[in-house]
Amino acid sequence: MAAPPExxxxxxxxxxxxxxxxxxxxxxxxxxxxxEMHDVLARPIPKVPALRGLGVTILFYEASTRTxxxxxxxxxxxxxxxxxxxxxxxxxxxxxxxxxxVRTVEALGADxxxxxxxxSGAPYLAADIFSGSVLNGGDGWHAHPSQALLDLYTLRSxxxxxxxxxxxxxxxxxxxxxxxxxxxxxxxxxxxxxxxxCGPSTLLRGFEAWAxxxxxxxxxxxxxDVDAALRDADVVMALRIQKERMASGLLPSLRxxxxxxxxxSERLRAAKPDAIVMHPGPMNEGVEIAADVAAGPHSVxxxxxxxxxxxxxxxxxxxxxxxxxEAGA
Amino acid sequence: MSGSEGHDTTIRGWAVDPGAERExxxxxxxxxxxxxxxxxxxxxxxxxxxxxxxxxxxxxVDFHAxxxxxxxxxxxxxxSGLAAAAHGGFTAVALMPNTTPTLDEPSVLxxxxxxxAASGSPIRVLAHGAVTVGRKGETLSAMGELxxxxxxGFSDDGASVRSATILRNALAYAGALGLPIVxxxxxxxxxxxxxxxxxxxxxxxxxxxxxxxxxxxxxxxSIAVLADVVRDVPGARxxxxxxxxxxxxxxxxxxxxxxxxxxxxxxxxxxxxxxEWIAGARRWAWEALDGDGRARDPWAEGAxxxxxxxxxxxxxxxxxxxxxxxxxxxxxxDGTADAIATDHAPHTEVDKHVEFGxxxxxxxxxxxxxxxxxxxxxAGELPLAAAVALLTTGPxxxxxxxxxxxxxxxxxxxxxxVVVDAGAVWTVDAASLASKGKNTPLLGRALPGVVRLxxxxxxxxxxxx
Numbered sequence: 001m002a003a004p005p006e007x008x009x010x011x012x013x014x015x016x017x018x019x020x021x022x023x024x025x026x027x028x029x030x031x032x033x034x035x036e037m038h039d040v041l042a043r044p045i046p047k048v049p050a051l052r053g054l055g056v057t058i059l060f061y062e063a064s065t066r067t068x069x070x071x072x073x074x075x076x077x078x079x080x081x082x083x084x085x086x087x088x089x090x091x092x093x094x095x096x097x098x099x100x101x102v103r104t105v106e107a108l109g110a111d112x113x114x115x116x117x118x119x120s121g122a123p124y125l126a127a128d129i130f131s132g133s134v135l136n137g138g139d140g141w142h143a144h145p146s147q148a149l150l151d152l153y154t155l156r157s158x159x160x161x162x163x164x165x166x167x168x169x170x171x172x173x174x175x176x177x178x179x180x181x182x183x184x185x186x187x188x189x190x191x192x193x194x195x196x197x198c199g200p201s202t203l204l205r206g207f208e209a210w211a212x213x214x215x216x217x218x219x220x221x222x223x224x225d226v227d228a229a230l231r232d233a234d235v236v237m238a239l240r241i242q243k244e245r246m247a248s249g250l251l252p253s254l255r256x257x258x259x260x261x262x263x264x265s266e267r268l269r270a271a272k273p274d275a276i277v278m279h280p281g282p283m284n285e286g287v288e289i290a291a292d293v294a295a296g297p298h299s300v301x302x303x304x305x306x307x308x309x310x311x312x313x314x315x316x317x318x319x320x321x322x323x324x325x326e327a328g329a
Numbered sequence: 330m331s332g333s334e335g336h337d338t339t340i341r342g343w344a345v346d347p348g349a350e351r352e353x354x355x356x357x358x359x360x361x362x363x364x365x366x367x368x369x370x371x372x373x374x375x376x377x378x379x380x381x382x383x384x385x386x387x388x389x390v391d392f393h394a395x396x397x398x399x400x401x402x403x404x405x406x407x408x409s410g411l412a413a414a415a416h417g418g419f420t421a422v423a424l425m426p427n428t429t430p431t432l433d434e435p436s437v438l439x440x441x442x443x444x445x446a447a448s449g450s451p452i453r454v455l456a457h458g459a460v461t462v463g464r465k466g467e468t469l470s471a472m473g474e475l476x477x478x479x480x481x482g483f484s485d486d487g488a489s490v491r492s493a494t495i496l497r498n499a500l501a502y503a504g505a506l507g508l509p510i511v512x513x514x515x516x517x518x519x520x521x522x523x524x525x526x527x528x529x530x531x532x533x534x535x536x537x538x539x540x541x542x543x544x545x546x547x548x549x550x551s552i553a554v555l556a557d558v559v560r561d562v563p564g565a566r567x568x569x570x571x572x573x574x575x576x577x578x579x580x581x582x583x584x585x586x587x588x589x590x591x592x593x594x595x596x597x598x599x600x601x602x603x604x605e606w607i608a609g610a611r612r613w614a615w616e617a618l619d620g621d622g623r624a625r626d627p628w629a630e631g632a633x634x635x636x637x638x639x640x641x642x643x644x645x646x647x648x649x650x651x652x653x654x655x656x657x658x659x660x661x662x663d664g665t666a667d668a669i670a671t672d673h674a675p676h677t678e679v680d681k682h683v684e685f686g687x688x689x690x691x692x693x694x695x696x697x698x699x700x701x702x703x704x705x706x707x708a709g710e711l712p713l714a715a716a717v718a719l720l721t722t723g724p725x726x727x728x729x730x731x732x733x734x735x736x737x738x739x740x741x742x743x744x745x746x747v748v749v750d751a752g753a754v755w756t757v758d759a760a761s762l763a764s765k766g767k768n769t770p771l772l773g774r775a776l777p778g779v780v781r782l783x784x785x786x787x788x789x790x791x792x793x794x
Contacts, residue, residue: 098684119684120535121638140534206532213529213626273486
């Protein structure tokens with residue numbers, strides 16, 4: 001299998017903080033690069049030296065297993081030197097500011113910073129003062145670029161013809177608090193999908209205004225009618241519902257949510273026979289998604305996890321490429 | 330820079346005197362600090378002077394500013410605040426009491442006055458007292474003593490008067506003292522954790538929304554309470570500060586028509602900026618509207634010129650949609666809003682340069698206020714005379730006799746005036762700002778209106794530009 005492609009001339013983004021600014025060619029390049037990385041992962045030793053000598057610091061202010069480990073595996077597969085910081089066990093718990101943390105991390109040799117934070121917009125602050133590349137691993141409710149891109153990659157590998165044009169894609173669940181939903185709005189509309197966002201009305205707050213304006217020049221549909229949403233759907237992406245949403249009065253109970261919006265095999269029957277079921281994880285089986293659906297033949301959840309490593313390798317590779325370009329290498 | 334003696338100067342320019350309801354080419358002579366003569370020019374003598382050139386205005390009056398002393402002198406002191414006010418063209422400022430300790434009894438007012446005197450600034454310093462002790466909303470402050478000591482009103486600004494009972498009692502008690510309650514309208518139940526105005530921009534940026542009802546609901550409540558109070562206390566007065574939404578103005582408009590003694594003010598940032606700035610847009614609010622008066626889409630139009638989530642944009646109440654900003658300007662035009670007040674809120678870099686949702690609220694605005702208003706005037710959003718009135722006679726009226734501020738270009742009185750070149754441009758940068766608070770979203774922006782001279786009480790408060 002050939003070595004990964006040469007430093008790409010088309011990828012010009014030093015940071016990846018959101019997917020709003022990605023053009024269709026940008027997205028295609030990510031997909032192609034992820035394909036190459038996917039092949040690398042199939043090897044007995046799934047490693048390439050592309051990022052050798054580069055320091056990748058993973059700085060997560062929020063608990064995470066899947067994304068944090070996925071980034072660590074991706075960076076190591078590219079032979080980067082990886083430092084993994086969980087904020088709770090760092091000086092952040094002593095009150096060290098984000099700015100000081102980023103400066104410290106940079107002084108300790110980080111060339112790339114993968115960040116997750118509970119406050120929307122935090123990675124932009126980091127990007128302002130960090131001389132390397134910042135990759136947003138999720139900020140508050142705002143964005144989760146690598147998730148949206150791995151979701152797209154997964155869909156293209158599973159949909160007939162690898163195209164989303166005109167496909168009915170339904171995001172089902174708590175859109176209000178979901179950075180996964182927001183980033184997917186941008187990528188799915190950019191790729192021509194017929195996007196629907198469905199959930200209890202309290203958790204769709206604000207999306208109607210966005211839907212009528214559209215994203216990437218394409219409108220989408222927002223509804224609390226789960227039957228209308230699922231009818232003839234090609235893809236259903238279930239989002240995690242958190243217990244905290246009841247505490248803040250947004251929902252009567254998880255039980256009611258599961259009964260009215262949970263993705264059960266019965267509800268799934270309204271979708272197309274070969275419909276794809278996705279979930280960004282972690283899943284609350286029995287709440288937003290039934291256990292048998294999560295493990296069933298429609299589900300591509302494990303693909304998503306596997307593809308996540310390939311897509312993250314691609315993103316780290318492309319971002320590192322801007323550094324090489326700048327250095328004239 | 331201030332002189333200790335009465336100033337001498339002769340100035341020619343386009344004078345605007347809202348008190349005299351007159352504007353035009355004029356020559357103003359100041360001798361020994363007294364405005365000796367104002368001569369309106371005509372014919373050839375008036376050539377070259379116009380509303381887009383050098384303006385001579387009465388000194389501006391700010392009804393609402395925060396100078397942070399005592400207690401938070403890193404962010405601003407009375408001295409630095411007065412220097413900033415002078416740079417902004419203001420000759421009278423009314424300070425808010427959310428200092429530490431709170432200005433809820435006369436000794437703290439004494440501290441502020443002493444700091445003002447020590448600064449040597451000739452600018453007139455007035456103060457609002459707190460409505461409640463410590464601004465905690467539980468018991469009334471020493472209102473009578475504060476009134477005797479000369480406060481111009483009462484406010485728990487930074488917070489609203491949460492309890493309707495306390496508000497009712499405060500309106501009645503202050504009304505009998507002849508002073509207004511200045512309320513910061515906010516329903517904390519609706520605004521808890523809110524980061525940006527609820528709407529399209531907040532949705533796309535994943536920011537917790539600050540619903541319109543969070544302000545308008547509180548406005549409606551306060552007006553309803555006022556209606557009950559005036560039956561017993563005809564002198565009661567309610568002033569709603571920094572209103573930002575069309576719905577709020579609708580309530581005030583209806584209340585005024587019904588004859589209720591309610592007034593309100595608007596900040597320069599709410600009339601000129603919008604929430605789309607958080608997404609990186611940098612166009613004025615009037616440029617962000619389409620032909621039907623609807624907010625344009627910053628993403629669709631590629632109108633994003635700057636970084637996202639700039640914390641200098643975090644303010645309470647938040648920057649609103651272009652439609653609400655337009656409602657602010659409409660309210661200023663039709664008299665629903667009585668004044669433009671800066672809500673000057675300086676903060677340290679440490680408090681601001683953090684994650685957006687964790688940044689303190691506040692825009693340092695006293696030095697850019699006049700320029701922002703002139704930009705709106707230049708765009709045809711406000712007539713010049715009305716804009717000047719909203720910055721001078723409007724706030725003076727709110728301050729009443731107790732404030733003792735009477736803006737005008739009248740002969741025989743100590744000169745309180747500002748000379749500003751509306752045709753010149755200055756670039757806002759940290760070095761050029763006299764305020765310690767550099768937290769303005771206008772950093773780096775070129776603005777119209779270079780202040781050349783400010784005379785306060787006959788003495789030079791600022792000369793330069």
